[in-house]
Amino acid sequence: MKEYKIKVTSVDYCIEEEDVCWQFDNQADLEEDSDEYYDAIHQEIKRIKESLPQTMLLEIGCDKTDLEDMVVDAISNETGWLINGCTYEII
Numbered sequence: 203m204k205e206y207k208i209k210v211t212s213v214d215y216c217i218e219e220e221d222v223c224w225q226f227d228n229q230a231d232l233e234e235d236s237d238e239y240y241d242a243i244h245q246e247i248k249r250i251k252e253s254l255p256q257t258m259l260l261e262i263g264c265d266k267t268d269l270e271d272m273v274v275d276a277i278s279n280e281t282g283w284l285i286n287g288c289t290y291e292i293i
Contacts, residue, residue, distance in 0.1 A: 203263050203264060203265060204263070204264070204265070204266065205261060205262070205263045206261070206262050206263075206264070206266075206269060206292050207259070207260070207261055207292065207293045208259070208260040208261070208262055208269075208273055208276075208290050208291070208292060208293065209257070209258075209259055209290065209291050209293050210257065210258040210259075210260060210273065210277060210288050210289070210290045211256060211257050211288070211289045211290070212256060212288055212289040213254070213255070213256055213258070213277060213285055213288040214285060214286040214287050214288065215250075215251050215254055215281070215283045215284075215285050215286070216283065216284040216285055216286045217247045217250055217251060217283060218247075219240075219243050219244075219247070221247075222243055222246045222247060222250070223243055225246060226239055226242050226243060226246075250283075254281050254283065255281065258277065258280065259293075260273065260276050260277075260280075262276060269292075270290075273288070273290050274288070
């Protein structure tokens with residue numbers, strides 16, 4: 203096992219409608235399945251993505267063959283969100 207210092211950039215977070223729709227369910231001013239309902243959901247997804255870091259510095263101990271999986275896991279553990287992918291480099 204080796205220690206790697208990793209610089210992560212361009213994180214593509216995986217935030218789906220079902221992750222945030224509960225916030226808008228049962229709101230009197232939003233009819234479920236309306237255009238306004240889905241607009242509110244997509245605005246919330248955008249807000250969350252904009253609030254999450256795009257650049258991170260990580261220290262990860264693992265075998266090199268496991269590095270990509272460990273980077274993905276570290277980002278998810280740090281932010282609380284799954285990701286679709288990212289760019290990273292060993293520094």
